[in-house]
Amino acid sequence: MENREPEFNYRISDMPRDDKPRERLAKQGSEALTNGDLIAILIRTGVKGKNAIQIANNLLFKYKGLRGIYRAPFSELSSEFGLGLAKAATIKAAIELGHRLSLESPDEKRSISSPKDAADLLLHSMGGLEQEEFRIMLLDRRNKVITTETLYRGSVSSSQIRIAEVFKEAVRKNCSAIILFHNHPSGDPDPSNDDISVTRGIIQAGKILEIEVLDHIIIGNNRWYSMKEHGVVFSG
Secondary structure (H helix, E strand, O other): OOOOOOOOOOOHHHOOHHHOHHHHHHHHOHHHOOHHHHHHHHHOOOEOOEOHHHHHHHHHHHOOOHHHHHHOOHHHHHOOOOOOHHHHHHHHHHHHHHHHHHHOOOOOOOEOOOHHHHHHHHHHHHHOOOOOEEEEEEEOOOOEEEEEEEEEEOOOOOOOOOHHHHHHHHHHOOOOEEEEEEEOOOOOOOOOHHHHHHHHHHHHHHHHHOOEEEEEEEEOOOOEEEOOOOOOOOOO
16 A cells, blocks of 8 residues: 555644634734744635645745745736635735835834844835835934935936935935935845945035935845945945
């Protein structure tokens, strides 16, 4: 008789109550759940041979985590086994809400005391972009975030960036400092020569306007590079 590995394609409804994702969320809080558990709650139901948790974990494995699912085209995601239009839309909408929540300013504004503080605010949303974006984080006198503005989409180069545009909102909102951000869709956050040239010009203009340019942070695939931290262009 042929030996076969046991299959664990049981339904979530067959699981012990305390092991079910929704029940665990209600009892222990969302923080106690894995990414697979949370996606399974969004998927709700499985298909023949796979329950929702298995489908969710397969997605995370194939796309190498949440960021990969975020970057996947909707048409591709919706064609995955066990999904379809409605479930793919639910997953995309949930991840997008998470991105927007991370960008909202709470009643107590976030204070920036290190490059990591700044990078953490935008790593998730900018790391998944398929084209370059150039953003400006505006800070008050205590280095608390006022807002973050997106100035350019597409190629970010010294020939396209207008210094006046970079400081327009900072002057209007009477900001004391700004932090520059842009992403590299290639995933490699190391600065190019043009990135360095752009940053140098913006720093010089900031000195004239008495608005300090604290850093230029480049976002890659789950990685970031601080020009200030690496001593590139910035002194001291």
